[in-house]
Amino acid sequence: MVKLKINGTEREAQAPAQRLLLDFLRYDLGLTGAKEGCGVGVCGACTVLVDGELFASCLTLAAAIEGAEVTTIEGIADQGRLHPVQQAFIDHGGFQCGICTPGQIIAAKALLDFNPQPTEDEIKQWMMGNLCRCTGYYGIINSVAAAARNTRNNAPRQPTDD
């Protein structure tokens, strides 16, 4: 039995000891937002947050992070309201086929959580671990930069009670 807190909810499922977090999410829990690309920790399609840190779920054993808090792409929007990073990816051509997008958005959110006003160079360096074959990255970089701008613009108006 593996027990994790996923997107704020306690989830548990029977899984063999060798179960990768990615497979645990996708097959045991039916959360198919995280994708398998390379399967070896290089492409970033399977990226999730584990206790706030970026993890390649294709390299992580589910049992090894027992009890941790996991955030997947399904948990980024706030009650149906898109996160600024998600909205920016729509508005600025941050995705095409969308297969890399869950990982890109998780990575971008982690960047902005840690560095709300990254320079273009910082964005490029940070996002290096998330491959995209469709966009040529220009749209992704614009999206992350726009999300940073929007977050800043919205900052004073952010409600304090949630």
Add this chain to the structure above:
Amino acid sequence: MAIYSAIGSSITRGEGPDKVTGKSLYAADITLPGMLWGKALRSPFPHARIVSLDTSRARAVPGVRAVITAADLPDSLVGRRLRDMPVLARGVVRFAGEKVAAVAADDPAAAEEALLLIDVEYEELPPIFDAAAAMSPGAPALHPAMSSYEGLPQPPSGINNVFAHITWGQGDVAQGFAEADLVFEHSFNAQLMHQAYIEPHACLVSAEPSGKAQVWVNNKDPYALREQLAAVWGLPEERIVLHPCSIGGDFGGKGSFMDAPLCYYLSLHSGRPVKMVMDYIQELMAANPRHPAVMTIKSGVKRDGALVARQARVVFDSGAYGAFKPTVYLRGADHLCGVYRIPHARIDSYMVYTNNVPKGHMRSPAKPQVVFAVESHTDLIAREMGLDPYEFRRINLLRDGDSSPVGHQWREIRADETLRRAAQSAGWDTPKPAKPGTLTGRGLAITDLSQGVGRFAARVSIGASGRPKLHMAFWDTGTGSHTVLRQMVAQELSVPVDEVDIELLDTSEMPFSSGSGGTRVTYTAGQAVVGAARELRRQLIRAAAPLLDSPEEDVSLHSGRVVVGPSPQRPAYYRTIAIGEVAAHAPAANHGEAGIVAEYEFASEPPDVTSFCAQAAEVEIDPETGAITVTRFVTAHDVGAILNPLLHQGQVEGGVIQGLGYALMEELQTEDGHISTLSFGDYKIPTSADIPPLTTVLVEGASGPAPYRSKGIGESANIPVAAAIANAVTDAIGAPITNLPLTAEKAMTAIKNRESGN
């Protein structure tokens, strides 16, 4: 005067919210009750006879529901056109990675375990890895039954292992060379490349007891696939249903059937739905990568720089099979003579069997290879003649009235303007930036691409809600085509784009449509969608006229309403009715609720207009390491109306960066027929840190064949990139690199050779 409000706007993607929240379902995300996992055992040898195959131990693994080999399948071959590939190897394997057996089990681990317990005895046969060697008379014939295969474009040429020898040209090259003052000849090599879509091939097949097969697969061409599956399974097409799913990147690679034919047999033998998902190792080892090419071009030139003759030859290594090519040969090889006025030209292209991985299509098949060759050749001639490469091109570029080297008569040839705009934007006539301690160079390249043809069926309906709905069996590969097609409906029916819905149907619910590819979507699908929307508009007007008590001529659509007015310019209409209300009055349509439905099928003709793309690269080379950095890139496009600037630009940028990967870093390396770059760690594609400053120049004003005089943009940006960068590298070093990719190591060799005067 039409007012195009929906057309030309950067409308964001309708599927955007699903894509950014993880809701979009791709083939690997879909499950069915009782579903099993399928896995294939692959050959470790590039060429071998299968002496024996024993699956008894595999069958005994708990959870295993089916184990199959060729002996369990009908003896039939599969192919997109040329049917030369067995579903599972029968008696012989022809490449390392060929499937020899398959397992379906309750979970992936059981299937993997069973694969390890399949005993295969092989007897190795001498392999052939070099296409030129395969063509020599003494080489063993890899497909002795070639002449019996269905789908050959012509009777076998008689050249060993060549299954397609296609030629293009015009004039008489012997005469042309006799007229030439100078003759130049160069050879080039282009490498084996993977499409590197991030989503591996996946399929889910349910062979139902009723005899129907339900199929979910990340294939962009569902009707063509249905034909291929029907032929190999021996089922009528009506019994095969392909269901929509999101496709995680295509770039030409998702047009092949891959595991779908096999997956059906696993389902049939287990009595359960079966899902097969390739892992990325299998993708890099045994999918359908871009053809490597060996090319030689010889040109005859007058002293004033005018080209008079060109003879070109390209040998493509097809690998073990030709089944993954929808036209068997690669039509793009007709670009090997370039976009120049050459009265006497001839191209010979050979498609050759070897014991390498079978190749398929990749974004503008053959063109990146041959344009690298011909545009490098162009610069080398200019250098040898002491001419500026830009001026040399301008002397020879196609102009209105010219016929292309392969005899195309295009109207509205905008090659010169497109090249000029690229050169201008790159500052061609200004001195190169000099950076101490580095070599700097600039290069240009140009090509053209005309939109492909196909067939398409679209249905547009409207019900009481007043929201028009576009119905089609057409999956998006990531380009945003669904949004562009919705824009067309919105435009024709005069409603906001976000009020147009889309319903993706399965293949049983619509007539044949060609899939995404060949830069054909805006043209072929676009004309069908516009046709259906216009028909719906006519019907709306016809239905509304009596309700408004007016003759049809006085009635038009405006902002979601049918209006009566002496002229659409008049600000106020004296009687109007919402389109939803008109639809509500209509008798129930045969496709569901009350409403009006219009359907339109369109078969496109080869357009009489092409589209040019010219690019300029600026590079910096570190003379100590050979490391090449692209410091600036310009891409100029000959375009008509731009339907959606945001999506258009996305195609341009993605194409350029794929071209950059092709130019500088990507290569599937092989050792004795085995691919050795088996992860994205070894097979490097560009990352966000690798992209150069990019300038896009849109040379507007053309009249394309697609609706609203637009032209397609899906492929062109990736074509000349390698040539432009190669020419910049040659300019920087003073000596060329003639084989892709342009690595630091090759740059060092070129630098050393130049220094030692070789």
